[in-house]
Amino acid sequence: MTxxxxxxxxxxxxxxxxxxEYLERIQATLDPFGGKFLVHGAEVEVLxxxxxxxxxxxxxxxxxxxxxxxxxxxxxEILRLRADHIPGDLILVEGCGPDHDSAAxxxxxxxxxxx
Numbered sequence: 001m002t003x004x005x006x007x008x009x010x011x012x013x014x015x016x017x018x019x020x021e022y023l024e025r026i027q028a029t030l031d032p033f034g035g036k037f038l039v040h041g042a043e044v045e046v047l048x049x050x051x052x053x054x055x056x057x058x059x060x061x062x063x064x065x066x067x068x069x070x071x072x073x074x075x076x077e078i079l080r081l082r083a084d085h086i087p088g089d090l091i092l093v094e095g096c097g098p099d100h101d102s103a104a105x106x107x108x109x110x111x112x113x114x115x
Contacts, residue, residue: 002095003063005070009088010053022081029078033069034061053088063094
């Protein structure tokens with residue numbers, strides 16, 4: 001099942017030389033794992049709550065592959081170039097399948113409440 005790496009980044013000023021190097025090198029770390037940028041710093045339209053900063057979303061073939069990418073020597077080598085200069089949060093999350101049914105999910109949750 002597809003998995004996603006999602007980062008909520010809060011840049012603090014113009015990109016540093018290290019951040020630019022990170023941007024230049026990250027795709028090479030993703031390629032061996034089938035990682036693809038789905039959202040990369042596009043402006044977000046906030047409809048509810050607050051969202052200071054930028055969003056990055058990368059798709060991977062599976063959660064196992066996403067974890068392998070993050071732990072890979074190639075990514076670990078460049079990670080500090082971003083993390084030391086842009087505060088933010090990064091999560092990995094598994095997507096739902098094409099047959100996901102939110103009404104069925106609600107029914108399961110209701111059943112758990114009554115048991």
